[in-house]
Structures are given as C-alpha cells and as structure tokens.
Amino acid sequence: MILNDPLAGQLKLLGDVTRLRILALCERAELSVGELSRALDMSQSRVSNHLRVLRDSGLLEERHVGTSTFLQLSTAVAVNGSERGSLAFELWRTVRGELAQLPEHSADLVRLERVLAERDQSQRAFFERVAGEWDKLAPEFATGQARQRAIASLLPPSLVFADLGCGTGYMAQGLLGLCARVICVDRSERMLGRARERTGIAGRGTEVEFRHGELDQLPLANAEVDGIVCGMVLHHLPALERPLQEMRRVLKPGGTAVVLDLAPHREAWLHDTLGHRHLGLSPVDVAAAFQRAGFSTVEIEPVDDRYQPRRSDSADETPPQLSLFLVRARTGRP
Numbered sequence: 001m002i003l004n005d006p007l008a009g010q011l012k013l014l015g016d017v018t019r020l021r022i023l024a025l026c027e028r029a030e031l032s033v034g035e036l037s038r039a040l041d042m043s044q045s046r047v048s049n050h051l052r053v054l055r056d057s058g059l060l061e062e063r064h065v066g067t068s069t070f071l072q073l074s075t076a077v078a079v080n081g082s083e084r085g086s087l088a089f090e091l092w093r094t095v096r097g098e099l100a101q102l103p104e105h106s107a108d109l110v111r112l113e114r115v116l117a118e119r120d121q122s123q124r125a126f127f128e129r130v131a132g133e134w135d136k137l138a139p140e141f142a143t144g145q146a147r148q149r150a151i152a153s154l155l156p157p158s159l160v161f162a163d164l165g166c167g168t169g170y171m172a173q174g175l176l177g178l179c180a181r182v183i184c185v186d187r188s189e190r191m192l193g194r195a196r197e198r199t200g201i202a203g204r205g206t207e208v209e210f211r212h213g214e215l216d217q218l219p220l221a222n223a224e225v226d227g228i229v230c231g232m233v234l235h236h237l238p239a240l241e242r243p244l245q246e247m248r249r250v251l252k253p254g255g256t257a258v259v260l261d262l263a264p265h266r267e268a269w270l271h272d273t274l275g276h277r278h279l280g281l282s283p284v285d286v287a288a289a290f291q292r293a294g295f296s297t298v299e300i301e302p303v304d305d306r307y308q309p310r311r312s313d314s315a316d317e318t319p320p321q322l323s324l325f326l327v328r329a330r331t332g333r334p
C-alpha cells in the first residue's frame with residue numbers, strides 16, 4: 001500500500017526492488033504483461049499488483065490491443081526526463097543509474113533479450129506460415145487506388161505525360177494518379193472519344209486532355225511534356241523519322257519517350273484486319289531511328305508478355321503469341 005504522505009509515498013513507490021526491475025525493463029522495450037513476467041521470472045499475478053501501482057503513479061503507460069496489454073516507461077519520463085515535475089519522476093532519474101547494483105538486474109536483461117528474440121521469432125514465423133495464403137487473408141482495399149497512390153507519391157507531382165496514338169486510352173489509363181496531366185493524342189476523333197470514356201470515369205487526381213492530331217505534326221508545344229508513351233502505334237506509321245523528331249521537340253530536356261511495339265512476325269492477316277502497315281519492327285532499327293532523331297540515350301528492353309490478336313473469322317483458333325519490345329529514349333539535358 002502506498003502511503004498518503006506524498007514524499008513517503010513516492011519513496012516507497014521506488015523503494016521496492018521488483019518495481020525498479022519492472023521500470024528498468026519497461027524503459028528498454030514496450031512489453032506485454034506476459035513478456036514482462038517472463039523477463040522477471042515471476043508469476044503474472046505477482047507482477048500485476050506492482051504494475052497497477054506504477055501505472056497509477058504515471059511512471060508506466062499502458063496500451064491495449066485486443067486482449068493484450070502492453071507497458072512501457074511513460075514517454076514523458078523517457079523523452080522529457082522530469083517534465084511533469086513529479087517527485088517520482090525525479091527519483092527514478094536518480095536511481096536508474098544505480099540499477100546495476102541490484103543482484104537481479106543482469107539476469108533480467110539476459111531474460112529480456114531472450115523474450116524479445118522469441119517475440120521477433122514468433123512474428124517471423126507467423127508471416128512465414130501465412131505467406132502462401134496471405135493474398136486470400138489480407139483485407140481488400142475498396143477501390144484499389146491506395147497502393148498506386150503510395151507508389152505515385154514517389155514521383156514529382158507536377159509531371160506532364162503524353163500518350164501518343166492513344167487509341168481507346170489503355171496507356172493513359174495506366175498513367176492516372178501518376179502525374180499531374182496526361183495529354184492524349186490521336187488522329188481518330190472516335191478513338192479519342194473512347195479514350196475519354198475510359199479515363200473520364202476516375203481521373204485519380206490526374207487531369208486528362210484530348211488533342212486531335214498527327215504524330216508527324218504533334219499538337220503539342222516545344223518542351224511541353226516530361227514523358228511520352230506510344231504503345232502499339234509505330235507499326236502503323238509509314239516512316240519513323242518525322243514522328244520521332246516531333247517526340248524530341250515536345251519533350252523537356254531530360255525527358256523520356258517509351259515506345260512499346262511488336263517484334264517482326266508473320267501474321268500477314270493483321271495488315272487487313274487491324275491495319276498493321278508493318279508486320280512488326282526490328283527493335284534495333286527503332287533504336288537507331290531514335291538516335292538519328294537526336295535522342296541522347298536509347299535503350300532496348302525485352303517485354304515479358306505476348307500480344308495475342310484474335311481473328312474475328314475464326315474465334316476458336318488459338319491466337320498467335322507475338323513478341324513485344326520496348327525502346328526507351330531520353331533527350332539530353334542542356
């Protein structure tokens with residue numbers, strides 16, 4: 001029982017070896033009651049009485065999670081020393097340097113290390129155990145935007161991108177939430193209309209603009225954009241020179257253009273049914289064209305995916321698996 005007289009009460013509070021041992025442990029780590037009991041090598045019932053007294057004094061703080069209670073030295077003591085000005089805080093500050101003199105202290109620290117290692121081990125074991133099932137166990141996000149937002153926040157928020165030959169807006173859709181503005185360009189008004197429908201549903205903080213125009217003469221100002229994507233368009237073009245020069249013109253210094261396209265293939269029917277002017281393109285030729293257009297860094301990257309066009313006249317036929325490639329080209333900085 002703590003005495004009513006404040007001075008005697010505070011002295012008695014810290015005049016108990018078990019309470020000093022508890023404070024020493026709770027200063028090192030936030031511990032559950034069970035962990036604390038194991039580190040002290042005492043029953044939980046013996047420890048609990050002391051915990052109540054220490055919590056009432058303000059030296060210990062409790063945190064409740066589900067059915068567990070966690071304890072740690074009050075942050076006011078840990079961070080600000082005697083900020084609260086209470087005698088108990090001052091007394092603890094004085095005696096804590098002398099704890100090594102307690103015969104039980106070093107054994108407590110050894111047991112504490114073991115308890116913390118076991119906790120770490122059981123947490124690891126938990127995730128090891130559930131890893132295979134995690135995607136089924138983990139709660140779903142309502143819209144799925146949260147993770148993309150977190151990833152997007154790695155990028156500068158002011159970026160402006162262009163989706164050239166945007167078609168129905170697949171690429172632009174992938175850019176939503178990643179930048180301030182996407183400018184969709186296409187020569188087909190109807191394609192632009194479809195892209196507007198696709199991207200208009202959820203802009204995710206990205207403004208989307210639609211401009212009717214040709215890749216040979218882009219409806220974009222000099223140095224208007226930070227990046228360009230041009231997906232599955234080059235194989236429709238009669239020549240690459242002019243469109244790539246235009247890409248360079250509209251990119252800011254240090255900007256990047258990425259084209260995704262088909263590697264050479266033999267599916268001649270794509271000419272008639274999907275309007276392909278070339279049966280794929282050589283990545284090396286595309287990279288060389290970027291270099292001729294004045295881009296300073298040009299890289300070819302393989303794509304771990306396949307294009308699977310379906311013939312409308314033979315729906316049952318297994319579609320061909322056409323190889324894809326990326327070329328990434330950067331403009332020099334001044």
Ligand SMILES: C[S@@+](CC[C@H](N)C(=O)[O-])C[C@H]1O[C@@H](n2cnc3c(N)ncnc32)[C@H](O)[C@@H]1O
Nearest residue numbers: 165166167170186187188191214215231232236
């Ligand atoms: C196969 S779609 C690709 C659409 C989209 N980029 C994608 O990845 O799904 C090709 C688009 O390029 C557009 N296009 C073709 N030649 C063009 C040109 N010279 N200037 C502007 N757009 C062009 C077409 O109108 C069409 O919408």
